[in-house]
Each structure stands twice: as C-alpha cells, then as structure tokens.
Amino acid sequence: IIAAREYDRLKIEYEITIECSHRSCYQTIFNKNISIISVICSSIYSISIQYEFYEAFFYFLSQQIHIKLFNCENYLPYSNVIDWLHPSSSLSWLYTIYFQTFEHRFHTLIAYLRTYYRLPTLSNELTFVKIKNQLIKEKNFYYLIHSRNLNFSQMPIGLMDKINFQSNKKHSIYIEPTFYDQWNRLYQPFYRSKILTNPFEMSFTQEKYTIIILTHKKRFYQLNRLLLHLNGLINLDRIIVLFNQVDPIENFKNENLLLKDFLDNYSIYLPSIHVEIIYIFNLLNNLNNRFLPWNEFIHTDCILSLDDDSFLRHDEIEYAFRIWKENRSRLVGFISRSHKSNTLEYDASPSSCSYSMILTGAAFLHRWYLDFYTNIMSKQIREYVQLNMNCEDIAMNFLISYLSKQTPIKIGHRETFYCYKCQESLSNKINHYYQRTECIKYFSNIYRLIPLHYSIYRINYSLNITSCILEKEQEQSVVYGSTDFGKTCTTNEKYRELLEKVSTMLKIKPHTIKTEKGDSIELLTAVECKGIVGNDGRHYLLDLLRMTPPDLNYLPVDVEHLSPSMKQLDYPKTYKHRLCCLRQELIDAFVEQKYVDFYRSIALNLSKLRSNEASSNETTERTNVEEAKRIVNEISVEDNSREIIQSACRSIGSVKDNEFDVRFNPDLFQPHVTLNQTVSDETLADIKLIKEATEYLVLKQIPLMIQDFQDHSAVPVDGESLSEAMHSRGINIRYLGRVAQLLTQQPSLTYIYEIVVTEILCRSAKHAFRTYLQSVPIHLLSYSISHFLNCFLTIISSSTMDYTFDELTSATTQSTNNISNVSLSNSTNISSQKLNAKKKNKKQQQQQHRKHSPMMRNESLEFSTLTSKVLWTQIINEAKSRYNFDLNCDDIELFIEKYAIRRTCILRSFCRKTGLQITMREYQFETINKSSRSNNECFNENDIINIFPIIKHVPPKPTDAYQFFTSGQQKIQQGLLREGFELISEAHNLLNNVYGPMHPEISMCLRLLARLNYIMGDYQEALMTQHKAVMMSERVLGIDHPQTATEYIHMALYSFANGLSINASKLLCRARYIILTCCGENHPQISLIDSNLGLILQSYGDYENALKFMEKSLELNKT
Template sequence: MLKIKPHSVKTEKENSIELLTAVECKGIVGNDGRHYLLDLLRMAPPDLNYLSIDAEHISSAMKQLDYPKTYKHRLCCLRQELIDAFVEQKYVDFYRSIALNLSKLRSGEAASSETTEQANVEEAKRIVNEISVEDNSREIIQSACRSIGSVKDNEFDIRFNPDLFQPYVTLDQTPDETAADIKLLKEAAEYLVLKQIPLMIQDFQDHSGVPVDGESLSEAMHSRGINIRYLGRVAQVVTQQPSLGYIYEIVATEILCRSAKHVFRTYLQSVPTHLLSFSISHFLNCFLTIISSPTTDNSFDELSALSSQSTNNAPNVLLSNSTNISSQKTNSKNKNKNKKQQQRKYIPTIRNESLEFSSLTSEVLWSQLTNEAKSRYSFDLNCDDIESFIHEYSVRRTCILRSFCRKSGLQITMREYQFEFLNKTSRFNNECFNELDIINIYPIIKHVPPKPSDAYQFFTSGQQKIQQGLLREGFDLISEAHNLLNNVYGPMHSEISMCLRLLARLNYIMGDYQEALMTQHKAVMMSERVLGIDHPQTATEYIHMALYSFANGLSINASKLLCRARYIILICCGENHPQISLIDSNLGLILQSYGDYENALKFMEKSLQLNK
C-alpha cells in the first residue's frame, strides 16, 4: 500500500544494511510487548519539486514553470493519494504497452502512437489476456516493465525509494538502479503538476466539485494528492480560466490566512501569558484594520483600568439581595472578597513584562505576510494592507476573519464587528477588536479517521445500483451502510449525515416526500452539530431540505431555509459564487409561487447578474 522499495544503505563502517523503510523510521518494542513504528513521515517519497537538487534531474517542462523551488524545510513529501493515482496511471500504461507490443508482433506493422493513446483500457486488457507462449509473452512483459519503471521484470510492481536525496545517507546500489529510482520519482513529481492540478481545475469548470471556502479547497486538493504548498501553482492555472474568478478569490484568501497563521504562531511566542487576549486583539486589528502607530503606554493604562473596573463590578449583582441572605453567607462572601483583593495585589504589572508585540503595525504585519506567501506558496500578494487586498481580490473581511479563526483555533465573541465605519480621530476607538472579544484558543488536531470497509463497500454498491436505475435495491444497501456506520462511529458523524442525505434523495425520487423531509431534517441537525452551523456542507443540507419542504407544500419554510443557506455561503466566500446564483434562482421561483413577485424579480435579476 505504501509502495516502499526495499533498498540497502551503507553504514559508517561501510557495512551494507537492507532496509524495508526509510532510514529515519524507528522501530521499538513497547512495555506491552507490541512493536511500534515511529517517524513515519519519511516513509513517503520526497517531492523533487521542492528539493535543492541538480538541474539534470528536472525536465525542461518543469524548468519553464520555475521548478525546483526552495522551501523552509526538507520534509516535502508526496501524498499517498498522489502515489495511488500515479500507480494507477502506470498500471494503465503497462497494459497499453503490452497491447501495443503484442499488436506489433502479430501484425508485423508498427502501430501509430496516436492509436495507442486512444486505445481503450478494456480492449488492452483483453489483448493481454490472450497472450500465449508462442507470442513471446515473456519478452513483451519484460519490455513493458522496463518502460514503466517496474521493480520486477516479470510483473507490475511500482515502488519508490524514500531515501533518495537524503543527506548523510549513502545508498548501496548500482548507478543504474539509482537512476531508475530518480526517474520514477521525477515522473511522479511531474504528474502532480502537469496532470493532477489541471484535472482538478477541470472538475471546477465542470462543476463536479465546487469549493466554497478554503477548507473545501484543501479537501479537493488533498483528494487529488496535491499538497497545500502548490496553492501558488493552482492560482496561476486558475488565472488562465476567466470563468473561475471565484476560485481565484478563494485561493488568494486561503494563501493569506495560512500565511497569517504562520506569522501569528511566531508572534505569540514572545507574548506574556496574562497579555494573550490583548496581544491577539492587537494582531487582529493590525490584520483586518489599519493600525499605523504602535501601542503606547496609555493603552496599557486604559487596559489595566478596564480590567480592574470589570473585576470590581463583578460582585455588584449579588448585592441587591443581600438583605435576604443570612449572616453566615454574608461572612463567607466577605471572606471571598478579601481573597480576591489579596490576589489582585499580586497580579504582575504590564509595564514590567516584555512588550515587543506592541510594536506591531499594519505595515509591518503585511510586509511579513507578503514575504510568507512568497516563500511558502510562491504567490505575490502585492498588497500593503487589508484595504488593498479587498480592492484587489473583492473578498469580505468576515470571510477572512472566519478562515483565520478556524485555522489558528481562535474563539471570539459573536457580535457585529464594525470594520468599515471607525472613528479616525482617536486611535483607541479606531480599534475594532479589544481584549474582551477574545474568548479562547483551542488546539487544531489533525488525524486520519478510521474508515469501516464493510460500510463503505455497501455504500459504493448502493451507488452503483442507483446509477443502474435499481432504486429500491440501492436504498436497501445505503440503509445497511447507515446502520454499520452508526454502529462504528456512534449516532453523530459526518459520514452518517452523508448517508442520510442520500436516503432522503432516494425517498424524494421514489415519491415519498414526507419521509424525504424527515430524513433530511436529521441530516441537517447532524451536520450542524458535527461540522458547525457555518460549514458549507451545512448550507448544502439546507438547500436539500428546502427542496423537500417545497415538495411538501411548505413554501415559506423553503424560502427561509434557502435564505439561511445563502447567509452561510456569504460568510464563507461572499456573493461571487455559483451556489449564490443557484440559491437566488430557486428563491425567485419559490417567492413567485406564493405571490411575492417583487422580491422574486430581485432574486432572479441577481442570479442572472452572477451568471453573466
């Protein structure tokens, strides 16, 4: 599954040791007697597009795209999804090569390369299955294995050497073997840039996969095996397609927020613990507004006064009912108040702490963001502040704030933040965020969720039955997959929500509108709790529920659900998106159904404007 090639390396004493994994991968035996593998990142093959290697290992096509590029570390690896797609493509080329050589051998004429490229894979497999001993099958298979870079001479077996171009590692193999390993790795890196990225852009053009925000864009890239560091290349390809302007805005916003996340991580390292809220609010002000001067000592004095005032006013609510409280409770309250006053005396003063973070301004921050975007993603922001970025890419501040908070783990107060109309005369009033807006910082945990194979087998079988027109059989298989997922994951999971959405659609197609509405309502509730009330998938669930509500004669409820879905997408990416156009057209039809022609016309005109 990992496609790791067994290889040998030399030690300091010139001894040869055969390895089945990377050099840096470690194996230990735990106290429980089990065997464990550590440092598994190096088991993935390295990405030659981001390694400092000789120009001879890069093709002319990649050199024209300014590869290889420098990166901040040497841990750039290819994703497993890309390896699987690359091996699958090699498998197709393997069958085509055998079919071509066999056709040449039987007919005695050289077939054209164009015919080979257009040959059907199933036809190639049929020809391969007809190979006999008289047809010199061994030579044909060996020739095909050499052409695709197979490790074995008699069968298809693609494997990568994870220790190529690793410093302080000496491979114990012949130069021809090393050259073959480098060639295979170079082809995989080219396949990522020249094949996978254009295929993803083609999916965007066909509307088979339309990202709404940075998270859905990242999921689309990862499903194709494209690393996030290729966002700059994705932006370059998208600019060549005028119809994908909304994708370019999402890519630019994603690059900005990811760059801000890295700068923010470094920024917090020099901040005292008791000043985290103030420093985070200052960072947000520099990021989303224009702060031209550093924070002064007067601001810290106002912060201290505000903190002490809020602390002193906290127990005042309890004083109104003090006449009805017994003397014992009053004494205990006085003791607690004395303890708070004593603790307040030992609060460290702000002036005695490091205040390096207070020198940050919008100009300094955006200079760091520009350098970060250029070094990590090879993308030029060409912006000096938030105003120029909004003017250049037509992105809302709320979309940037939401994306940044989700990436950095910030939890802020839910209120109307006035970005546009700020008092320019007073610097303190000019700040949109204050320390009271920062509620919490929670960790962002990345993990690979386990997938129950039986449930997914039932699910894929059900989808195949549905495509064949066997709706009832497909419904039964999807229901069985839903039960298995419920037993494995529990009652709440995003995959269960996906099953419920498909079951609701099948009920709608088969004419059971009421059951479809009830099932979709469960999917909406589950998506809200698992993914969040502002997730793009939740908006999709609302759209489906609006359709089923309209089918049940609930036109007003359907319009409210579509308005809610429209609001979620506006928060995620703004108005310039195909989903907004679809929602507006549906809203126009629903409003027309119950006589609200004026608003229906407005939504239809808006949909037409977006489609143009």
C-alpha cells in the first residue's frame, strides 16, 4: 500500500512502499533535495491500490516534484492517449492541463469519451486553460453589438436517419495517431473541436468560424462594402469589427461620448446581415489588436482574419474553411510570401513557386493562437510591432510555425481580390518592405532561429495550371498545336507518340493542315488543342473542347452537304455559337453500326462471289450479324478476299484499306483552318462520314430512344434522368425540340412529353437567369433572386423600381421616422412655419441619406425593372433559338393551363439547374398586385439561402472493381447466384478503397447485393443491405432524387418480405412523395407504387385505403 508520511518545511523525506501480491515490487528512492528519482511499478492487481497510487502520484505532481516512471504506463489514467513516459512531456504540465481541478478532470473525461467514440464537439465549448487578457485595458476598449436575427430553415434530415441499423455494433478500442498527438502537445490541444470526416456524422453538427476585421473610421465606407459582401456565408458565426484609434484620445474621455458620436454619424449606415456584428472601439492605434483574444465574443475555434479591403468570393472562403478543419494547427490563407534563407530578406514576389508565410489579411487560424500571441509570446515582439506599425502578420507566422512545426497552407484564388476603389493600405507606404525585412531579422534574434518552413504546395479551389508549371514564355512552352487558330502550328514527336493511342480510342483521324506560311502540319487532335511541357517535365494537353467532329445540323454549312430527309426536317438550324459537336457516345454507337455494316457488306459480296448470282436487298436484310461473321471467317485467298475487304472498307469510309478503322476529322468546317487540298478525295470522304453520323443521330438514335420509352426499358422521372438517358445514347440537349416533336405522335408517352417541356422551360430560364445576375450587386443578390422567382413562377405586371430602395433600407427609414416623431411630439406648440421647415429638412436628410447610402453608390438597380412579361419573352426566345421549340405562353398561368405541369416541379428543376438553395416551406403561388406586393409576394429575400456551384466532370472508374462487377453480372445471368454474389462483394470492397465510404456506384453495388440476398432467401440481410443503400443514396444523390425513390421501393419490398407491412407502406408513401415532387402524378412509377400500396394495405386489413390506391392505379394505367 502506498502511503506518504509526515514531513516538515526544512527537510522532507518520503518513504513509499509498494506492496504487490507477488512481493516483487521495488522501492522508491528519494534524496534530500525534494526530488523523486524513480517510481518503479511491476504489477498492480488491486483496484484499491491503483486508486491510492493515483492519489500519491497526483500529490507529487501538485508539489512540482520531479518524477521518473518505469513500467507504470498501464496504471496511469488515459494512458492510451496521454503519453506519460515521452521524454518531451512534462508531468506537471499534463497534470495542470488535465487533472488540476475538478473542472479539468471533468472536461478531460468528456474529451476522452469524445475521442474514444469519435464524437464531434460543440463550437462554443470552453477551453481547459483560462488565460487572462493581461494586455487588454478595459478603459481603452468599448463595444457595441449590432445584430439582425434571421431564421434560416435548414434542410431536413431524411426519413431513414431515424433508424439505426447498426445499433448492436460494438465500438472498437482504436484511436487514430492524430488524436494521440493532439493530446500530448505542449499547448492547447486541438482535438476538442475536431469535426470528423465520417459522412454519416457530418449531418448532426456543423462547425462555424468568426471573422475579425481590423479597420478605422476613415475607411468606414469600404468596411461597409465588405460587411455587405460577407452577407450570406453559411458557416459564419459572427463578425467582430475592431476600430483602431477612432478619434484623438482627448476628444473622448468616456464610453458614452464615444458611442454617441458613432451612433450619431455612422449607425444609419450599419448593414443588416444574417449574423451578429460586434463593433469594438479602441482609443489607441496598435496592430496587435488584430490578435486580441476576445473570449467574451468568440464562440468558435476557427478565426478568419480579414483586412477591410479583402474581397474574397464566398465559395473561396467556405472552401478554405473546409481545408482548415482538416489542418487545424496550421495557418491557412490566400496570400503567400517568402523569405530568403541566406539574407533573411522579405520576398513579396507573386510568381515565386515556394512560400514560407501567409498574410493574415485573409487567413484562417485557431483561436488558441490569439491567447498565445497576446499573453505568452515575447513582449518585445509586440512592442516592436506597435512601434513600427508593421509586421504583426510576420509575428503570427513565426509563432505558428514555431509551435506547430508545420508549414502554412496556401489556397489558390482568382488573380486578385483587393478593392481597387478603396483607400491605400499600409503596404503602399515608403520603406514598407524594408521594414518587414528588418522585422524578420529582429524576430529571428529573439527566437534564436528561423522557425519558418518553406512549402511549394497549393490547394486550388478549381483545376487550373499554376504559374510554376508555365513560367516560360508562351512561345517556348507550347510545343504542339496552335495558339492563333491555325495561323502558326507546331508538332512534336513525343506528343505524336503519346497521342496515337488516344486518337485511336477517340476515333480521331490523323489529318494535315496548312499554316499561313504554307507549311503542312500533321495533327492527331483538333488544331486548338495545345501541348505544353511544364517545368516539372510532364506533358500537358489543354483546350480539349473539339475532340469530337462537328455537328452539321447546327452549323452554317451548304445545304448540299445534307441529305433530302434532313432538308425536310428543316436542317441545318442556326445556333448561338459554332462549337456544336457530336458526343463521344454517339461516335461509339455510330462506329458500332458501321462495324455491323462492314461485316454485312463482306458477307454480301462473298455470297455474290460464291453463288455467281446477284443478291437482292432482301438478302442483305436477312443476313444477320452472326451469320455475316461466320461467312467472313470462311474467307480464303482463293475467294479473292483482298478485293472484298477493300471494297467493304471503301463503302464504310475506313481509314485503312485492309481492315476496319473508322475515324473522323475534327477540323472540318472550321473557317480558321486550312486543310491540305492535295487530298481532296479524302476530305470529301471525311465530310461524307460526318454527314452520315449526323443523319444517324436524328433518324436512328432519337427514334430508338423513343422506342425504349415505349418499351419501358428507360423511364425518366425528371429532367436529370432524361438528360442522362439522352447523353447515354449520344443525343445532345439541343435536340430536345426534336424529341418533343416525336413525342407528340405517341399518346402513351404524354408523361415524358411533360418532362421534356419542363426541361426546355427550366433550361431556357437558366440562361435568362445567368444574364439577369450579371448586373446585380453582390449585396442585393438575395433580393434580386427572389424577384426573378416571383416573375418566373407568378405574375408581376409592373416594375419594382419605385419601392426597391424603401424595402432594402426599411430599417434606416424607420429609425429616421422615429426620430422625427419624437421631435414632433415634443414641439406641439411650434408654429406651422417652423413645422414646414422641419418637414423640408427631413426630406433633404432622406435625399442626402439616399445619395450617400452604400446601397446607392455606383450600384445599378436595373434588375428591378424585370416583369413577368419581359422575362417570359426572353424564355420563349431562348427556347426557340436553343431547342427549336415554341412554348406559345406569355406567363406561367398559360403554361400550366396548356401543359398541366405542377409549379413545384418547375421550381425544383430550376433550383437544381442553377444551384439555388431556398427555404423549405409552403409557397403560395398566386398573382401579386403592386399595391400589396410586400405582403403577398411568393418569394422574399429571406427565402434565398445559398447558391452553390454546379460541377460537371467525368468521374474516373476503377478498372479492377468494374471487371469484378461485370463478371458478377454475367454469373448472375448464368444462374450462378452465389458466385455472382462473391464477385459483386469484391467489387464493393474495391470501390470502398477507391472512392471511400460514400459514392453512387457503391450504392448501386449495395442495391444489387440486397437483391441477391432477397432472391437467395436471406430477407433480413437483404433489408439491412438495402437500408445502407437508401441512406447512401440520400446523402450522395439527395433526399428528392429519383434514384432515392427507387431505393425506397426496393426497401419496401424487403420490409414486406420480413413481415413489416406498416413500415413497407410508409416507405412506399415516401417514394410516392419524391416522384410527385419530381414529375407529378402522371407517371408509370406512381401507378406501380399505388398498386403495391393497395396490396400492402389489404394485407393488414385497411381495405378502404387499399381500394382507393387500386382505383388510382387503374386510372393512371388507362391514361
């Protein structure tokens, strides 16, 4: 048993006896200098002994007694995260951080449980160590809180989130090394607010950040513009504005005079945004104020430090915040600087490939660094910053690099984001960069080293080529292709070697062009495609837009290039640009058809040769592909096969004479490209091939898709699934008008016709919406979008120009009226002459306010002149010019009356195409009068939550996983279900390793695995697997996606097989609601769901509702 005996103040002696069951423990030896040499533990089996060991151990630490431990790590608390025996760890420091008081022990327990179970934390949690702000003198700081409470409705969690299909799963005792490191750092741990990367847990919490802006009163206008620009940031918690040296100190001796001056002169211009703004006034001028730890106001771990002239895009800010959450101990920012290691000179060159510092005028950092900068960092550094009014960002870079031992992170951004109309900053002063060089030298002397680390890595928000790759001159870097549309062109043997395989796969024909000088250059791509050798030695290919042949149906070509059948369809049609190309899927389908024709031609000629009689066209039609291949395989030299193959190659337009090789020339019909005229016959053959491909698209592919719709092999539910069906067959979206024309001839496909018309309408409105937003100021974005939606989905008959300003500045007008009313009530005895004078002054004040308001400075309000008639005229013109379709509707009411399409379907489709996020509520679509617009409008600015970018990309596919998947499908078709199940499971594991835990392809694998389990009779496992597929589809595709509805239908089937009839009916109702949101009630999926609902309701005795759903299903099937 461990015990501590009595001691006195002058001489302390400890005698500790450790008694174990095996009597094999050693004794602890102490000297007279109050230091424990070692504590040796061999084994402690008794819990009571372990608790007493804790008591004595923590007592030694509280007395600052040095201890060395051997073999005690298994008996100390939280030993799987706290490294008690690490050489760099201080036991007294660990005790102070984690166990000093009851509050410390409580928070340590909570933090350990969070680390153990991987749980996120609240953003406003208190820190362990409370450090007082020694440098903040309250008499110099006053603050004012200006807030506007907006209730933004969040997107609801899907229905399946309430079910925990892994409720019996046990947690494993495993903690990642990153957590282990964060527990043992010699400063505030960062693990306490770490957001986990598991997508299942991201829905339950959302971390935010606080923006700190340092400014002064003379820059109030650009500060106001910045605050309006920051309105709408989704992860922003609040904004803190620090005013340095508001006015000379002698002018204000107390807080009341200071705030009164600010309210009298500036409060009317304060912007109202979606978060709280805290204005803090400092009577002194000190750049160190940027990093003061305002613990009273900062409730987040993340701090975004901004200059008042830094205008970053919202998407760039949110992306940088996402990067910071994964690198919480680093400085993450947008502007990089460097230093020269030999001379310590400050380097501000923007073209430098390496960097060692990030300017804090636009950077994310952890709030703990504010405490350390203010209270722990050397006072000499802060005094040097205050004396020179410079280098506070360099001091923070030194501090973070010294503590974290890591490089900062640079986020790629657009070329510049500074406000050129704003006042000059400190960086424009004389000797600014010389002072920063002196700062680096001075800070290095204090630190006794250079803690800055070089880095060459940049995280780009969008894919682009960095300056480090293209530092050469353009003429030197482009070694393949043309930079002036064919006037000059170069080629390269290395690129020819690399592009041979690519051109074969993409069906691109090697062709020769002529430059202005008459040189003939052979290319394997379009002339605009450029080959660049970067500084890293790798070969880059840019401008891949025209890698497929042009579409003659939408190019201004001679009519002689089109067949009579195409002329009857009024082709070629005009289009807005000349970049119309055929899709690669169509090229593949057309080449496959040519391959069939190639075999048929050989078989036909061979049959003629053998039978010595003419074969009719009927023989050609009767000869199928397999028969043709059999005949071709029997070809011999005696049968003159060489001539037969050459004739077949000429008939299909093959590039080679002795084998099938169909390719296209992408530079045909380009006015800026001069082809080699010495091979005119070859050019005519290329034109004929493109002509046949465009005819194949209109006369074959589109009718085949319509036939697939009739056979229900493809059943689109909304515009996205329709676009996917068209693109998979190589049909461009500009052929929507042709598709609609063919659907009018099919009465059974009215539901698809409605989807096509909705797609044309929303895509035309999207183009009008893009043009509309070009003239909208950024701070009026929400208001302008709501006005556009009102004009689009309701009827706005007059302009809103008359009352736009009053609505946007209602708070200001109301405050002015209140002041006027108070003045009038206190002066009832004033003469009428004075009263008229006051009214005149009031009017002048309002005009002056309107003139100097930030809303009206160089801002255009042309967007408010939009009406429903003007907008629908633009939409009709867009539909006619882009899709060759006449809407013949002047407003939304006529459109709904003519096509019977629900407005909610139109709104959903439009929002998904434009990236618009709106509040989920019940919208009242009705006609709005001008007099009552503000009260009865369908959409208002509070309904607009966000606009997110729509990304188009081609996802890479893991070859091995897809080989397993296709092999599994083949086994299933052969009836080998168990072998197919194993192959699909292997494909699922490979997709997990490549894509991660969440991806649409993984959801597809889970759905197939669930179906196999259902077929093999394992209904419970089928339900569990399908449950995962449903949850994954909700998160990666959306809660209203048609594929999510399909997943619900499958899960309802498996639930019914498990005897869960009520759950099955609820799941089917959810699927029915999703499809109603996508396309309305007139759809075969609704009929299928209604019939299944009727059967399920009948199974547990709800005959009345079962009959209603059955009758509804019958009605839909008849129509």
